[in-house]
Amino acid sequence: xxxxxxxxxxxxxxxxxxxxxxxxYFIILDPDTMKFTAHDNAGTMQRGGAGPMAAKAISxxxxxxxxxxxxxxxxxxxxxxxxxxxxxGASGTVSQAVQQWKDGKLSEAGTASVASHAGMR
Amino acid sequence: MGxxxxxxxxxxxxxxxxxxVNLALSLGNVQLIDCDVENPNGHLFLGKxxxxxxxxxxxxxxIDKAKCxxxxxxxxxxxxxxxxxIKQATLFFPEMCHGCxxxxxxxxxxxxxxxxxxxxxxxxxxxxxxxxxxGLLNIGEPMATPVxxxxxxxxxxxRTVILDSPPGTACPVIETMSDADFVILVxxxxxxxxxxxxLAVEVxxxxxxxxxxxxxxxxxxxxxxxxHCGEEGIEVLMEIPQDQGIARLYSKGTPFVQEMPEWxxxxxxxxxxxMKVVGQ
Numbered sequence: 001x002x003x004x005x006x007x008x009x010x011x012x013x014x015x016x017x018x019x020x021x022x023x024x025y026f027i028i029l030d031p032d033t034m035k036f037t038a039h040d041n042a043g044t045m046q047r048g049g050a051g052p053m054a055a056k057a058i059s060x061x062x063x064x065x066x067x068x069x070x071x072x073x074x075x076x077x078x079x080x081x082x083x084x085x086x087x088x089g090a091s092g093t094v095s096q097a098v099q100q101w102k103d104g105k106l107s108e109a110g111t112a113s114v115a116s117h118a119g120m121r
Numbered sequence: 122m123g124x125x126x127x128x129x130x131x132x133x134x135x136x137x138x139x140x141x142v143n144l145a146l147s148l149g150n151v152q153l154i155d156c157d158v159e160n161p162n163g164h165l166f167l168g169k170x171x172x173x174x175x176x177x178x179x180x181x182x183x184i185d186k187a188k189c190x191x192x193x194x195x196x197x198x199x200x201x202x203x204x205x206x207i208k209q210a211t212l213f214f215p216e217m218c219h220g221c222x223x224x225x226x227x228x229x230x231x232x233x234x235x236x237x238x239x240x241x242x243x244x245x246x247x248x249x250x251x252x253x254x255x256g257l258l259n260i261g262e263p264m265a266t267p268v269x270x271x272x273x274x275x276x277x278x279x280r281t282v283i284l285d286s287p288p289g290t291a292c293p294v295i296e297t298m299s300d301a302d303f304v305i306l307v308x309x310x311x312x313x314x315x316x317x318x319x320l321a322v323e324v325x326x327x328x329x330x331x332x333x334x335x336x337x338x339x340x341x342x343x344x345x346x347x348x349h350c351g352e353e354g355i356e357v358l359m360e361i362p363q364d365q366g367i368a369r370l371y372s373k374g375t376p377f378v379q380e381m382p383e384w385x386x387x388x389x390x391x392x393x394x395x396m397k398v399v400g401q
Contacts, residue, residue, distance in 0.1 A: 049202020049217050056207045074214050081210035 002028050003101070004063035004084075007094050010038035016090055016097040018069025021050030022119035027094050028061045031102065034095075050119065051075025055082050067097050072119070073112040088113050123150075123280040124399055126392075127301035129325075131317025133288035135307045136337035136361065139371065141285035142166040143378045144305075145251055147388035152280045155255035156297040157287040158241060158268040164255055166376050171244035171255065177271045178237035179220035179264075184211055188232035195224035195233065216263060241268040243275070252277065265293040273300075281392070288317075290324045298325065302399045304332040305358065310342030315349055322355065331398050333358035359391055 006023035008015045012034070017023035021043050029036035039061060043050035051071070055078035058066060066079060066086045079086050087106035090097035100106050128141040138155070142163055145153040155163035164171050182195070182204070193206035203217035204224055215238055225233045241258040254275050256268040265287070273296075276282050286297040298304055304325045308314040318334065325332045333356040336346050341363040350357050361367065370377045378384045 046202060049205070049214060052205040052207075052212060052214060053202055056205050059207050078205055078207055078212055081212055082207040 001031065001064055002062045003031055003065040003067060003098070004028055004058040004061065005090070005094050005097055006041075006066075006068040007038070009094075012036060012095045013093050016067070016069075016092065016094050018091070019119035020066070020068045020071050020075050020086075021046075021052075021054045023054070023068070026054075026058055026061065026063075028058070028063060029094075029098065031098060034098075036094075049074070052078035055079045055084065058082075059084060065101075067101050067106065070114040070118060071109055071112055072114050072116050074116065076109065076112040123152075123278060123282055124303065124396065125276070125282040125284060125301045126395060127284040127286050127298045127304045127330075128307060129286035129294060129298060129304055129321055130288055130307045131290055131319070131321035132308065132313055135288075135309050135314060136335075137288070137307045138163050138166070138285055139337070139376075140305060140307050140335055140361075141283050142376045143384065144388045144392065145283045146376050146378050147385040148281055148392055149250060150280050151250070152252045152254065152275075152277055152282045153285065154272055154276065154282065155253075155285045156269045156272060156293070157285060158256040158258045158265050158272070158293070159287060161244075161255040161257055163285055164244070164246060164253065165374050167246060167248045167251075167253060168374070169246040169248050169253070171246050174243045174245045175271075176237075176239045177241040177243060177256065177268045178239050179218065179267055180222060180235040181215055181218045181220055181238045182213060182224045182233045183236045184213060185232045185234070188230045190230055190232075192229065194227045194229060198223050198227045219264070220267065240264065241271075243268075243271055245275075252280065266296045269293055269296045290320050294321075294324065295328070298328055298330060301330055303395050304330050305335055305395075306332055307335045307337055308346055309338050310336055310340075310344065310346050312345070314342070315345050318346065319349070322353070333395070333398075335359045335361065337361045338363040358394065359387065 005027040006017040007025045026039045051074045059082035086109040088109045155161045196204040196206040240262045246253045256272045308318040339360040
């Protein structure tokens with residue numbers, strides 16, 4: 001299984017990015033081996049529609065789980081279509097965020113947790 | 122042939138609508154088109170009920186899920202990310218869609234048809250020799266430009282057309298000005314007026330449209346606008362003074378040319394001067 005974590009940097013000790021659509025990088029990680037790859041998020045440059053594009057990007061990278069801070073309404077719909085479960089409220093570094101998820105401290109988003117364009121503010 | 126004059130400004134509240142309405146009332150055979158579709162208020166000066174004429178629709182895609190193979194060609198085409206194909210689903214986000222119709226053309230399965238999505242309305246009124254049009258963008262809609270485009274569809278080329286622009290320098294303003302023969306930039310003699318006038322001048326110069334400036338509420342600030350216009354070779358077409366009589370009429374929603382006929386002559390002269398510049 002692969003999980004995607006939104007991140008401000010390319011390493012596991014980088015601060016995770018609480019934004020989804022407008023995050024700097026996606027870390028795609030195997031939680032069993034903790035091996036990961038880092039991917040630029042083209043969505044930082046998009047004028048609009050960054051949330052659904054981010055959902056597509058991590059889906060194409062094979063992620064089934066997302067760990068982030070918040071997701072907006074369009075991103076939520078797209079994640080749902082992709083069959084990706086979004087866990088929100090993560091904080092700290094990428095590895096801390098993964099640990100929070102492993103410890104069951106993050107809640108699965110049942111709906112959008114922020115309004116549209118929250119990542120642009 | 123009539124002439125199209127756009128009334129614009131960088132700054133809001135400088136008196137665009139005041140100039141547009143009073144100029145229109147001073148001329149004959151005229152159309153006044155209120156292009157400030159987010160905050161239309163030209164009709165308030167006219168004291169007439171507006172008649173709702175038509176909705177403004179964007180044509181947006183409707184995907185036939187039975188035919189769609191989720192090939193992703195439409196999503197790849199869409200520059201506005203209104204369509205996204207993820208796994209076995211193609212999602213449409215209506216508020217991102219500009220209604221270009223490209224997705225319909227590129228769909229290899231003919232799975233996309235186009236349906237109207239209302240984003241605003243067009244209104245009309247006949248006011249003593251003036252053909253008045255205005256548009257209203259629905260609350261929460263991000264794109265004013267299609268409503269302005271639809272408004273301009275009602276332009277009658279045989280008449281003098283006054284286009285009252287929204288403030289600012291972005292797409293709705295450019296849509297309003299884009300095929301005008303002349304632009305009047307309304308400003309006020311303050312640091313704010315001058316700053317935003319400079320931005321508006323940049324836009325008009327970029328579009329290559331002849332223009333001039335009206336300084337409203339002259340006497341309320343200083344001469345910085347006139348000095349700047351002098352240095353830049355911009356013609357100041359008219360100065361409207363900070364005048365209690367004008368302000369009183371404004372506060373009642375009465376166009377001042379109706380009570381101060383000497384201003385009708387001034388606006389007619391202004392129009393004649395513009396005709397000369399444009400070469401008509």
